[in-house]
Amino acid sequence: MEARMDYIIEMLDITKEFPGIIANDHITLQLKKGEIHALLGENGAGKSTLMSVLFGLYQPEGGCIRVRGKEVKINNPLDANALGIGMVHQHFKLVHNFTVLQNIVLGKEDTKNGLLEMKAARKKVMELSEKYHLSVEPDAVISDITVGMQQRVEILKMLYRDNDILIFDEPTAVLTPQEIDELMNIMRELVSEGKSIIFITHKLNEIKAVANRCSVLRRGRYIGTVDVAGTDREALSEMMVGHKVQLTVEKEEAKPSGVVLAVNGLVVKSKKQGHTRDIIRNVTFQVQRGEIVCIAGIDGNGQTELVEAVTGMIKADGGSISVKGEDITKKSIRYRNTHGMSHIPEDRHKHGLVLDYSLEENLVLQDYFEPQFQSRGFIRRDAVHSYAEKLIQKFDIRSGQGTATKARSMSGGNQQKAIIARELTKKHELLVAVQPTRGLDVGAIEFIHKEIIKERDAGAAVLLVSLELEEVMNLSDRILVLYEGEIVGQLDPKKTTVQELGLYMAGSRRGEAG
Amino acid sequence: MKKKRDSIGFLSSLFAIVVGLLVGLVILLISNPSQAAAGFITILTGPLTHGSKGVGQVFYYATPIILTGLSVGFAFKTGLFNIGAPGQFIVGAFAAVVVGIKCGFLGGIHWLVALLAAMIAGALWGAIPGLVKAYFNVNEVIACIMTNYIGMYMVNYLISTNKSLYDKIYNYSKNVAGTANIPKMGLDVIFEGSSVNGGFFIAVAAAAVIFILLEKTTFGYELKAAGFNKDASRYAGMNEKRNIILSMAIAGALSGIAGALLYLAGSGKHIEIADVLAGEGFTGISVALLGLSNPVGVLLAGIFIAYITAGGFYLQLLNFSTEIIDVIIAVIIYFSAFSLFVRVFISGLRRKREEHAAGGKGEGGKKE
Structure with a gap:
């Protein structure tokens, strides 16, 4: 040479x-x-x-x-x-x-x-x-x-x-x-x-x-x-x-019908000593059945805390959260999970999966206690197994040893598919999805976007948090921009540009809050 | 997959044992070269050379450390380090001895009530570190160390100030009633002359119960999930606080039973008034490590450690000191703590072998 x-x-x-x-x-x-x-x-x-x-x-x-x-x-x-x-x-x-x-x-x-x-x-x-x-x-x-x-x-x-x-x-x-x-x-x-x-x-x-x-x-x-x-x-x-991909997501017009999630004057205070500034400051918004509402913003502006307050991972210090009209502000995580809320967490390794559990054990992480999977405190292994087989097939989760594969040894895309399979199959009316495509390849992203839109069309309310602007623009029906713990703008993705969205995200423009 | 992982775990424990024994051999060679070979054989075969009594003694020694091993191992599996086994052990032993001395009227179920009392006392003592961890976020290791000392001094105080419990002449607790001793359950016939008793069966049964609890129940599913990934278990809505407290209480109950089984063995053991933490509790940590916290592994590890400890006693016949056995056990534990490293080493070897086997088909020429 x-x-x-x-x-x-x-x-x-x-x-x-x-x-x-x-x-x-x-x-x-x-x-x-x-x-x-x-x-x-x-x-x-x-x-x-x-x-x-x-x-x-x-x-x-x-x-x-x-x-x-x-x-x-x-x-x-x-x-x-x-x-x-x-x-x-x-x-x-x-x-x-x-x-x-x-x-x-x-x-x-x-x-x-x-x-x-x-x-x-x-x-x-x-x-x-x-x-x-x-x-x-x-x-x-x-x-x-x-x-x-x-x-x-x-x-x-x-x-x-x-x-x-x-x-x-x-x-x-x-x-x-x-x-x-x-x-x-x-x-x-x-x-x-x-x-x-x-x-x-x-x-x-x-x-x-x-x-x-x-x-x-x-x-x-x-x-x-x-x-x-x-x-x-x-x-x-x-x-x-390696094959043709759809770069834009195809979806129909949203048909919102009835409020599912209502957040009212939510306040989350910082738990760190010396910080007096509230992380979430008086946030109010609603998500309706059949629409995807996206919280956009630069990382660290309170998205994580907002979602954690909604899902019960942290306590709200003020305001209220209700699902289908029922106030759940003080309810436990388990109560929320079993009363209509599904949650695709931001960090799939920290929260979404028990990596040392097998795929089938992970697939029932939210409902192992239901009569379907246990009797008198004993887990019904065969019921869990056949349920897992069903989900693996439906969501095309690929793994080395099928249901017995340790979650740790699966690829990131398939780990995420497993979480999505679990959260979408379980009974729910509200889906909270945080960065659902983080770190995934184009093929997996396409799949997950389609599933989320399918959710919406099937009548679920979807609250999406994403840092990827392309995802925000493509997927959402309504964008709420979070800046330093406040909602500084509500935008329609069809009537706005990435540049405009960026100005809101950087805090240099403010509009009517949702 | 699962089989393979387990076998690697087993191999790494075996590796630790072999290295520990080799170090023991070196120490024997240094202290008295002429007797070293004989001494080494004694360590390996000692208990077997004394007939059924020797074997019986092994099971007798194994009984309490299997239970403290289960106690530590169970807590490990749920993500907690129960270093409080010595305290739970002695508190359990105290409860058993109190019932054993004072409740002679119970007759046939006397020993069972004493055992139950020990279990409850151990559970309560274990629950204390669980409570302060769950509600005040105090590290369980620190709380456990405290409860160890509090437990020991409290028991010393309660016995030495209570005439009905205290034997002044020997400075230990009085004899328990004969009915409080654990029945032999036929083991005295098989292992004639040894101190082994039905307690060994209780230890085996406890291992089985813990195995079923961890592997088959929703409760075990929750506890293990919390042990593997606390954040995910919270995300799934599991009750973290309750699980921490219950897990420590169960661990404490196991150690409490261990205490009862030792002092109700009918082998002339009494709670001595001395400022020493119960060694059986700390040995439990070793047993759990060597047994990889797995109930079956703990059962085998407990018997093994009891076996070489028994072998160590016979070393005295050759004018070696029994401390050599303690050194060997220490080295074994040291290496089983390195089990991760050993596992990587073994799986590396295995992969190389597989590559060699597949070398004909592949590109070959694997450079390293």
Whole structure:
């Protein structure tokens, strides 16, 4: 293979195996100098593994890596750094009680007589910050600044180390639409200054917006590299998934008929000491039979607490919650679960499943005590088993050993399907779904969206909480925007744009509350 | 799948035992090389060389530690660390001894009432850490340590200040009435000359009851769910507080029975007035670890530890000190606490073997 100098990084024929799976199967990735190269693939396609190989976190079993035409061996992140490779991780690696400046220099501090010398560092950081329009406050503590600024700190960390090959791992997942636009501009600027960028994502819009070329991975295999300008979104998604997918959700007009969930003046106080600000401040809304109401907002604006108050996981400190006219504010979780409420929780590992239980045991987690599944305190194993078989077939839950499979060993998509099967099959009139498609691939998302719409059409009231704007826009019949514990706007997804929604989410616009 | 996992668990316990015994051999070699081989054989076969009496003694020693093992293991399965077995043990023993001394009029059911009293006393004592955990979020380990000491000093005080219970000359509790002793249930015929009695059957029955409770009932389903994932059990609407308290009460009841079975064995055991926590309670932790908290595993582990402890007594014949057995048990427990590591190691070996077997078909050339 001839080494061509216009490639700054070449990963040739990389193979990385883990017990039981081949995470990277002969993958080739060639990054040109000065380009933004998107790396596209579903969850589990092998993107992160490939980048971990490049960053020296894993050693590949086969293939070679060339940087600037020279074959190199990268044993650890320090080697990668020495070669000018830097990475912004999906979950930021920042020390929360350090300042911005301290975080940037961390690991590369200047010293004078054994004491820290920050002057030169401060000067360099400020220069970089101005040059690339990365506005940060050098003396602010990380835990006080916005997620957007934290990301800029991460970028500055790479620039401070004079890295010129930058890896962005799903950088937009935590940002508002406005912040995403800003990030795109920064990336363009970096490239125009001669940096090269690998941009990991599964969002097609962003690739179209900013990338020059795109390499696609699917289930550990290399599918191909295309010029972004000459390829449309449908073609990209087909490469990613392997078959045609519907990018928009088809649904009929909602026919709301009668209030099921009514939340009135709900207040949730912070339990942390020293915090006097209420997490949920006087929230009032209703969800009717046959409609999907979505709570939108940036993570951490009270969505979790709102849902926990509705489902009984935490106590409401004020206001009332009623289902079908019955006040359930003071009722137990069990009472709510058995009186019409189904709940797809935000964290399927923490709340949704007992991972060490088998699939069939998990499928009856909400109704093992019903006469159908027990007699005189003894579990009717055969009844549980046949019920599980039925659900597995109906919802196409795939697992290694059928009903006896430990939930832990199932894939994320199938774990989520199991929760959805359980919650939708159980008797209910209200479905509370929190981030039901988080971390799932396009195929599973499509399935879950269809099931939720089917729910609505069958006459259930659906309260949906999602951080994915596309999901919010596609699925909901009504959007309520939550900002700092208040509902700051009620929007109709058909009459609004993502940009407008973003302004509400960022708190810079307010409208009539629902 | 389940079979395979269980067999790995069994293998890891076996591995721990083998390593523990090897360390014991090394210690024997260091302290007296000429007798080491004989000593090692004594540890392995000691109880068998003394006829049916030796075997009977093994079951006698095993009885209380199977129950304290069940107590700790059961709590483990429900996500609680019951380090309070020594306290529950002695409180149970006290209740049994009080009934045993004072209620001679009960006749044939005397021992049964004493046993029941021990069970209730142990359950109440175990419920205390459960209560403070459920309502005040106090870590059960800390509460258990407190109740251990409170239990021990309280029992010492109650016996030594009560003339009807206290034997001043020997500084221990008085003899219980003959009717309070656990019936032999035919074991004295099989294992002539040993102290074994029907208590062993009670221990086996307790293991069976705990097994059924955990595996077959909705209550066990709830308790195990809470043990595996507390948050998910809350999400499913299970009553967390009630389950914590009941789980600790059941664990306490098991330890309480253990106390009764030891002091009602008719083997001349008395509650001694000494500031020492009951060793049987702590051994329960070892038994639960080695038995992987599984009721059947606990039963086997209890018998095994009793077996090598009995073997250790015979070591004295060769002028070794019995502490060597304690060291061996400690090493075994140490390694069974490493069972996770051992499990990974064993499943790694197994996978390699399977890969070798499949190597012909696959691409081969697996580099490591």
